[in-house]
Amino acid sequence: MNTKRTNFMEALFHSCNLAFFLIVAFACTYPFYYILIYTISDPVKAAGGLLLLPKGLNFVNYEKLLQTPALYSTAVISIFRTVIGTIVTVACCTFFSYIVTKQELYFRKFIYRFVVITLYFNAGLIPWYLTMRFMHLDNNFLLYVLPSAISGFYIVLIKTYIEQLPAALEESAMMDGAGYWTVFNKIIVPLSLPIIATIAVFAAVGQWNAWQDNYFLVSKPSLQTLQVMLYNYLNSAAAMANMNPSDLLDKSAAHKLTPESIKMTMTMIVTLPILFVYPFMQRYFVKGIMLGAVKG
Numbered sequence: 051m052n053t054k055r056t057n058f059m060e061a062l063f064h065s066c067n068l069a070f071f072l073i074v075a076f077a078c079t080y081p082f083y084y085i086l087i088y089t090i091s092d093p094v095k096a097a098g099g100l101l102l103l104p105k106g107l108n109f110v111n112y113e114k115l116l117q118t119p120a121l122y123s124t125a126v127i128s129i130f131r132t133v134i135g136t137i138v139t140v141a142c143c144t145f146f147s148y149i150v151t152k153q154e155l156y157f158r159k160f161i162y163r164f165v166v167i168t169l170y171f172n173a174g175l176i177p178w179y180l181t182m183r184f185m186h187l188d189n190n191f192l193l194y195v196l197p198s199a200i201s202g203f204y205i206v207l208i209k210t211y212i213e214q215l216p217a218a219l220e221e222s223a224m225m226d227g228a229g230y231w232t233v234f235n236k237i238i239v240p241l242s243l244p245i246i247a248t249i250a251v252f253a254a255v256g257q258w259n260a261w262q263d264n265y266f267l268v269s270k271p272s273l274q275t276l277q278v279m280l281y282n283y284l285n286s287a288a289a290m291a292n293m294n295p296s297d298l299l300d301k302s303a304a305h306k307l308t309p310e311s312i313k314m315t316m317t318m319i320v321t322l323p324i325l326f327v328y329p330f331m332q333r334y335f336v337k338g339i340m341l342g343a344v345k346g
Contacts, residue, residue: 085314093311111315128276131194135257142199147208169202188267204249211245283316
C-alpha cells in the first residue's frame with residue numbers, strides 16, 4: 051500500500067514538474083514565435099491581433115527591409131565586430147588568466163583583484179566616453195574590439211578552471227624543457243576548451259547585441275552596426291511605414307505597412323543570426339560553467 055502511494059506521489063511530482071517546465075519553456079519561446087508570425091502576416095490584419103497562426107501570409111515586410119542598402123553594410127560590420135571581437139576577447143582573457151595563476155608573477159594578487167574589482171564598480175558613462183575619445187577610438191573600428199579585450203567576469207571563470215587542472219601536467223612539461231608559452235598552447239588551451247567555448251559564446255552574444263559604443267562614439271555611416279540601425283528604425287518606424295511600398299516593390303505585391311510590422315521585422319532580422327548560432331554552442335554552457343565554478 052505504501053509502495054503504491056509512493057509511486058503515485060512520484061508520478062504526480064514528475065507530472066507537475068514537467069507541466070511547470072513546459073509552461074516556462076512556452077513563456078520563453080512564445081515571444082520569438084509571436085514576432086515571427088507577425089512579420090510574415092499581412093501588416094494590417096496583424097495589427098488586429100495574433101495568437102498562434104499568421105494572418106494573410108506574405109513576406110512584404112522582409113522584401114522591403116532587405117532592399118534597404120544600409121542593411122548589408124551594417125550587417126557586415128556587425129559580423130566583423132562579432133568575429134574579431136570574440137577572438138580578441140577569448141585570446142586575451144585566456145592568456146591573462148593563465149598568467150595570474152603563476153606564483154612567479156610579481157604583484158599577482160593585486161593585478162587579479164584590480165581586474166576583479168571592475169565587476170563591482172563602474173566609472174560611469176561620462177568617464178568612459180572621455181576615455182574613448184582620449185584614446186582616439188571614436189569613429190574607429192578598434193572601438194568595437196579593444197575595450198572588451200579584457201573582462202573581469204571571463205577572467206574569473208577561466209582562472210578558476212585553470213587552477214583545477216592537474217598541476218603535474220605542467221610540472222612534467224617544464225621538466226622536459228617546455229616554457230610557459232609552450233605549456234599554455236599545448237596543455238592549458240586544449241584542456242580548457244569547455245570553458246573557452248563558454249566564454250566565446252558569451253563574448254559573441256555580447257558583441258552582437260552591443261550598440262551603446264556605436265551610438266555615442268561612431269558617426270561614420272561606414273562603421274554603423276546592425277543594432278544601431280535597428281535602434282534608428284525603431285524610432286523612425288512611423289516614417290518608414292508612411293513610405294510608398296510601390297517605390298520598392300511591384301505594385302501587385304504592395305501592402306500597407308505599419309510601424310509595428312517594421313519594428314517586428316527588423317527585430318527578427320537582427321535576432322535570427324544569434325538564434326541560429328546559440329543552439330550549436332549551448333551544450334558548452336552548463337559544462338563550462340559547472341567546471342569553472344567548482345572552486346571559489
